Amino acid sequence: MIELVELTKKFKQIHAVKNVSMFIEKGEIVGLLGPNGAGKSTAISMLSSLMEPTGGDVRYLNKSMLKNPAPLRKVTGMVPQEIALYTELTAEENLRFFGRLYRLRGTELNKKIDEVLEQIGLTDRRKEVVNKFSGGMKRRLNIGVAMLHDPELLIMDEPTVGIDPQSRNYILETVKRLNSEKQMTVLYTSHYMEEVEYLCDRIYILDKGNLIASGTQEQIKSILSTEKTILVQANRLTDEFVNAIKTNPTVNRIIVGEMEITIIVPKEVNIFSWLIKLAEESGLELSSVNIKTPTLEDVFLHLTGRALRD
Amino acid sequence: MTWNIIKKQGLQLLRNPQQLLLLIGLPIILITILGTALSSWMNGENPDIRAKVAFVEHSNEKEQVEQFIDGLKETMPSGELESISGNVENLMVIDTLKNDIFGNEEIQEFVELDITNPSMLNQLKEDNTFTAIIEVPENFTYNMLEKIILDKNVEPSLSVLYNDTHQIGGSIVESIVTQFQEQFTLSVFVNKNELDQSVLQMDEDGIIGEVTTINQKNSITSKDYYSIGMAVMNVLFIAATIGSMALYEKKNLVFDRVILAGVSRWVYFIGVFLSGALFGFMQLMIIYLFAWIAFGVTWPNLLAFLVVTVFFSIAVGGVTVLLTALSYRINSEMITNFFSSIIVTIMAFLGGSFYPIGDSLVVIRTMGNFTPNGAGMSAYLSILRGDGLSEISEHILFLLIFAITTIIVAAFSFPKRGAVK
Numbered sequence: 238m239i240e241l242v243e244l245t246k247k248f249k250q251i252h253a254v255k256n257v258s259m260f261i262e263k264g265e266i267v268g269l270l271g272p273n274g275a276g277k278s279t280a281i282s283m284l285s286s287l288m289e290p291t292g293g294d295v296r297y298l299n300k301s302m303l304k305n306p307a308p309l310r311k312v313t314g315m316v317p318q319e320i321a322l323y324t325e326l327t328a329e330e331n332l333r334f335f336g337r338l339y340r341l342r343g344t345e346l347n348k349k350i351d352e353v354l355e356q357i358g359l360t361d362r363r364k365e366v367v368n369k370f371s372g373g374m375k376r377r378l379n380i381g382v383a384m385l386h387d388p389e390l391l392i393m394d395e396p397t398v399g400i401d402p403q404s405r406n407y408i409l410e411t412v413k414r415l416n417s418e419k420q421m422t423v424l425y426t427s428h429y430m431e432e433v434e435y436l437c438d439r440i441y442i443l444d445k446g447n448l449i450a451s452g453t454q455e456q457i458k459s460i461l462s463t464e465k466t467i468l469v470q471a472n473r474l475t476d477e478f479v480n481a482i483k484t485n486p487t488v489n490r491i492i493v494g495e496m497e498i499t500i501i502v503p504k505e506v507n508i509f510s511w512l513i514k515l516a517e518e519s520g521l522e523l524s525s526v527n528i529k530t531p532t533l534e535d536v537f538l539h540l541t542g543r544a545l546r547d
Numbered sequence: 548m549t550w551n552i553i554k555k556q557g558l559q560l561l562r563n564p565q566q567l568l569l570l571i572g573l574p575i576i577l578i579t580i581l582g583t584a585l586s587s588w589m590n591g592e593n594p595d596i597r598a599k600v601a602f603v604e605h606s607n608e609k610e611q612v613e614q615f616i617d618g619l620k621e622t623m624p625s626g627e628l629e630s631i632s633g634n635v636e637n638l639m640v641i642d643t644l645k646n647d648i649f650g651n652e653e654i655q656e657f658v659e660l661d662i663t664n665p666s667m668l669n670q671l672k673e674d675n676t677f678t679a680i681i682e683v684p685e686n687f688t689y690n691m692l693e694k695i696i697l698d699k700n701v702e703p704s705l706s707v708l709y710n711d712t713h714q715i716g717g718s719i720v721e722s723i724v725t726q727f728q729e730q731f732t733l734s735v736f737v738n739k740n741e742l743d744q745s746v747l748q749m750d751e752d753g754i755i756g757e758v759t760t761i762n763q764k765n766s767i768t769s770k771d772y773y774s775i776g777m778a779v780m781n782v783l784f785i786a787a788t789i790g791s792m793a794l795y796e797k798k799n800l801v802f803d804r805v806i807l808a809g810v811s812r813w814v815y816f817i818g819v820f821l822s823g824a825l826f827g828f829m830q831l832m833i834i835y836l837f838a839w840i841a842f843g844v845t846w847p848n849l850l851a852f853l854v855v856t857v858f859f860s861i862a863v864g865g866v867t868v869l870l871t872a873l874s875y876r877i878n879s880e881m882i883t884n885f886f887s888s889i890i891v892t893i894m895a896f897l898g899g900s901f902y903p904i905g906d907s908l909v910v911i912r913t914m915g916n917f918t919p920n921g922a923g924m925s926a927y928l929s930i931l932r933g934d935g936l937s938e939i940s941e942h943i944l945f946l947l948i949f950a951i952t953t954i955i956v957a958a959f960s961f962p963k964r965g966a967v968k
Binding site for chain 1: 551
């Protein structure tokens with residue numbers, strides 16, 4: 238359906254996106270994962286025709302959209318990272334304004350507004366000005382505006398940033414429902430790997446403008462087939478304990494949390510008994526030592542040496 | 548589509564009470580304060596206004612009177628001649644004007660008379676500090692007496708040259724000279740018809756008179772003046788307000804949504820322009836409606852008033868779209884903030900919103916007329932004085948050229964796709 242071919246964007250001396258190629262098939266939910274500043278927003282701005290690339294091509298139904306993006310725009314719904322709404326207007330007034338921009342009129346517009354309000358769960362708040370909405374409600378309306386014209390492709394740029402878990406779940410369920418009921422194709426960007434893991438059929442991982450991995454979740458996680466992840470939780474951590482793990486030659490990488498350490502080691506290495514002994518010597522009380530199922534976070538750590546949210 | 552954008556802008560403005568208060572409430576408050584506080588000054592009751600008048604006589608009046616009486620000796624009966632000779636002081640009309648009229652204590656409070664040699668005349672004309680130059684030609688009094696007493700067919704006339712940059716002072720001097728002239732004509736009539744001389748007593752209140760415009764048309768009150776001054780100044784803020792709103796649309800990516808909906812950026816551009824023009828027009832009408840209800844500011848030529856308001860609003864639309872385009876280009880509110888805090892103040896000063904620019908330097912007045920608010924203000928004041936469309940056509944033309952120029956500059960400045968992010 239849509240293809241990015243060696244897409245590049247350069248701002249003066251900074252390469253925001255470097256030769257990124259990806260494709261999205263109809264009916265898929267595709268995740269674009271990467272930390273802040275990875276180039277996700279720049280990539281989707283080019284994909285949605287809002288930004289002209291420095292190099293490469295954006296193709297929709299096998300036709301370049303660089304010169305004439307109108308066909309792509311017609312089938313695209315964009316959910317920006319910002320709350321792109323008029324906060325002085327009511328939910329209904331916002332939907333009506335954007336609906337008219339999409340040439341919806343009269344009964345058709347009214348019907349569509351009712352439908353979207355129902356989908357995003359704001360029917361009974363339709364007459365309230367957006368200023369009075371909670372963060373989660375604003376995010377839901379932000380999505381609703383993008384759904385007014387029944388787009389084939391919904392591009393969502395970090396749609397759950399800064400909202401409570403309940404609203405976040407609501408949004409994730411809405412995306413799932415749109416995909417299953419309306420066969421809507423979704424490109425979902427996030428730096429929350431658990432959201433991408435939950436929603437997406439295929440994933441692209443971006444870091445510093447480069448595409449560093451792509452495929453289904455299983456394919457990506459198989460990158461870690463030669464390693465395993467051990468999660469150590471303790472009542473407290475000491476520098477002596479952490480430094481000893483860091484200097485262990487069998488340990489590939491570690492992430493130090495407040496009261497837990499994630500350790501990546503080769504699959505054949507067993508450091509359980511060593512860890513327990515080390516904790517005893519350091520005067521720490523371990524609460525658990527587990528081998529974790531690899532996550533996308535672990536993959537990212539493996540590929541870049543940094544956590545997604547660093 | 549454009550109407551949808553305008554309607555949305557209107558809703559946003561209506562839902563912002565602080566902004567509404569600034570756009571509508573502030574000018575109304577300022578008109579009330581300035582119009583009331585400065586009413587005495589504008590209406591000429593305050594002697595702080597100083598008019599400097601140069602008085603140039605080309606010949607000695609006493610000699611002219613003596614020469615006239617000598618000439619009568621051969622033809623006039625001695626009784627009548629004695630009566631005229633004994634009344635020499637009353638025959639010296641210029642002396643009366645200089646000493647009795649301009650020498651009057653009350654007049655001296657605001658008119659300074661400078662009696663000057665005729666050789667200085669050209670120099671005086673170059674000197675912008677003089678409000679008026681009264682020039683008495685050769686043998687003026689002699690000819691005047693020949694006309695009054697001997698009924699000769701001569702038409703002596705005074706030459707009064709007004710400095711058109713001294714609007715208020717000029718009208719005061721003109722009023723005094725006109726009063727004197729009328730009084731003198733009446734005197735001749737009374738003499739010829741042997742009526743009671745007591746009717747010729749000068750009315751001192753009448754000498755002060757009321758302030759009228761230099762061209763003797765309708766007078767402008769302080770409330771008229773400041774209604775226009777504050778309206779033309781404050782309407783510029785609507786341009787900055789809509790410019791800021793447009794920049795906010797860009798920053799929070801609403802503009803991206805508009806573009807993705809397949810709306811041309813030029814439709815949006817036109818929407819911003821029309822919003823500025825339409826809401827500017829509405830703001831002006833609300834302020835003038837208030838001025839009419841509260842202060843009785845009425846327009847003698849409603850068509851001319853509407854034409855100026857429409858063209859001025861179009862110029863405001865031009866400013867709006869220019870501010871929007873520049874703000875989009877540099878992606879910052881700096882432009883609109885600078886415009887509303889600095890540029891509007893300078894334009895209001897030059898345009899005459901704070902005080903009558905006509906009494907200042909000609910260069911400032913000229914500069915003022917090259918601002919949209921200044922041109923609008925000059926046109927409005929002309930209408931209030933009684934002028935019609937033909938007299939204000941140059942201001943209307945300027946407003947149109949200004950609007951076209953700003954729109955063209957804005958169109959070239961408006962960033963193209965992907966130029967700014």
